[in-house]
Amino acid sequence: MNRQALVIDDEPDILELLTMTLSDMSIDCVTAESLAQAHQALKQQKFDLCFTDMRLPDGNGLDFVKTIQKQWPELPVAVITAHGNVDLAVEALKSGAFDFVSKPLKLRMLRDLVTAALKLSPETPQLKERRSRDKLLGETDVMCSLRGKISKLARSQAPVYITGESGTGKELVARLIHELGVRGEQAFVPINCGAIPADLVESELFGHKKGAFTGAIADKQGLFQIADGGTLFLDEVADLPLMMQVKLLRAIQEKAIRPVGGHEEINVDVRILSATHKNLAKCVREGSFREDLFYRLNVIELTVPALRERQKDIPQLTTHILKQFAERHHHVQPAIAASAMQALQSYVFPGNVRELENILERALTWSDGTTIQADDLMLPEHQPATPTPTNEPTLSANIASTAVDLESKLEDQEKHLIMQALESTRWNKTAAAKKLGITFRALRYKLKKLELD
Numbered sequence: 001m002n003r004q005a006l007v008i009d010d011e012p013d014i015l016e017l018l019t020m021t022l023s024d025m026s027i028d029c030v031t032a033e034s035l036a037q038a039h040q041a042l043k044q045q046k047f048d049l050c051f052t053d054m055r056l057p058d059g060n061g062l063d064f065v066k067t068i069q070k071q072w073p074e075l076p077v078a079v080i081t082a083h084g085n086v087d088l089a090v091e092a093l094k095s096g097a098f099d100f101v102s103k104p105l106k107l108r109m110l111r112d113l114v115t116a117a118l119k120l121s122p123e124t125p126q127l128k129e130r131r132s133r134d135k136l137l138g139e140t141d142v143m144c145s146l147r148g149k150i151s152k153l154a155r156s157q158a159p160v161y162i163t164g165e166s167g168t169g170k171e172l173v174a175r176l177i178h179e180l181g182v183r184g185e186q187a188f189v190p191i192n193c194g195a196i197p198a199d200l201v202e203s204e205l206f207g208h209k210k211g212a213f214t215g216a217i218a219d220k221q222g223l224f225q226i227a228d229g230g231t232l233f234l235d236e237v238a239d240l241p242l243m244m245q246v247k248l249l250r251a252i253q254e255k256a257i258r259p260v261g262g263h264e265e266i267n268v269d270v271r272i273l274s275a276t277h278k279n280l281a282k283c284v285r286e287g288s289f290r291e292d293l294f295y296r297l298n299v300i301e302l303t304v305p306a307l308r309e310r311q312k313d314i315p316q317l318t319t320h321i322l323k324q325f326a327e328r329h330h331h332v333q334p335a336i337a338a339s340a341m342q343a344l345q346s347y348v349f350p351g352n353v354r355e356l357e358n359i360l361e362r363a364l365t366w367s368d369g370t371t372i373q374a375d376d377l378m379l380p381e382h383q384p385a386t387p388t389p390t391n392e393p394t395l396s397a398n399i400a401s402t403a404v405d406l407e408s409k410l411e412d413q414e415k416h417l418i419m420q421a422l423e424s425t426r427w428n429k430t431a432a433a434k435k436l437g438i439t440f441r442a443l444r445y446k447l448k449k450l451e452l453d
């Protein structure tokens, strides 16, 4: 039996175009010219996909998207927006629309969208949540809620902007959104925008033609093309040069790129996920990040909590990491002494899960190979006091002032530990990073963030 689509629009031309395009793809269409007709159709039969215009005689498409989300959460709804009406498209994605198409409708985009929507598995968000549990560990409320959001977002094509401190698991979250979604079988291409020299970013992203510049000895595909059909993860997106931000915005809007030195545009179908540990809204205020691009990337914002906000997850993470090490090195999994676990649970982890990995790796080399003791962890001597997790109900009545206090206290502690490590290594940043159990890159970010460099 053919798949069934419901198309809601009061413009006969659009209805006709959509019906024709969908029937070419062996999809049967039921059309509705108003929301009342649409509701009637929804009561009568089951659909695999739905298109709705934003402005209808008896209501607006946005409310319809919300209703569908509530009553038929498994039904993908795409909205049809007027040309250039980014605001409404963004609103629709936020409300749970699967994707959007702008008028005049481009057949290629329409087909890509339909193909993706029909690939959506009937797997419910709950099932997905269970699947992601094995990868993104943590049983605290914040982590369960994060996994719930990830499985919902995996069903959409909306750009997601992932925030969180260094080492919290932003890339892992991006991978999960990709893997659990319809693009999961296609490429996931991560790019660290801060690690590419400014003059090479364009060619890295969009590719180049032979002879486009000195050293361009052959045609080269860009990362957008490599990610075609899949997902592009723009890590440290705040570090993208301004000139490149304009070009990226265009590529996202047009769903097409032009290689450096090329004359023709190449169509690409890529879902964009981005992340940064910086405050992107602040970068916009300071003029180092374009507002229009920010708006386009930040359709849905997902925050990955710091490890100190979920200290109860530390034992589970520790066991998981030790198991991974043991498998990788074909060793027996070492045990961890209760005192060592206690020390880990009262440590503040400025470098988050990555720091936990580094601490455990280092501890393994110091341990007797069977049990990790507290001393093997070599946690910084002047341990910061255990912060109260921000999500615990035991917070004092004055939550707002406590939160501010906590933040500035943590910053002070972080500064203190970093200065200590730097001084003891005579400002050798590589050695200091090692001492702190974080990567060189993470230290560099922290120095900038804390204005210590």
Ligand SMILES: Nc1ncnc2c1ncn2[C@@H]1O[C@H](COP(=O)(O)OP(=O)(O)OP(=O)(O)O)[C@@H](O)[C@H]1O
Pocket (backbone or CB within 6 Å): 135, 136, 137, 138, 164, 165, 166, 167, 168, 169, 170, 171, 172, 173, 235, 277, 317, 353, 354, 357, 442
């Ligand atoms: N909840 C988690 N469960 C299991 N592993 C995790 C979890 N969170 C983070 N990790 C692991 O911690 C490490 C750091 O994660 P990741 O690279 O995703 O962090 P990040 O926030 O992207 O870091 P950065 O800001 O430095 O780019 C990875 O090895 C990742 O697998």
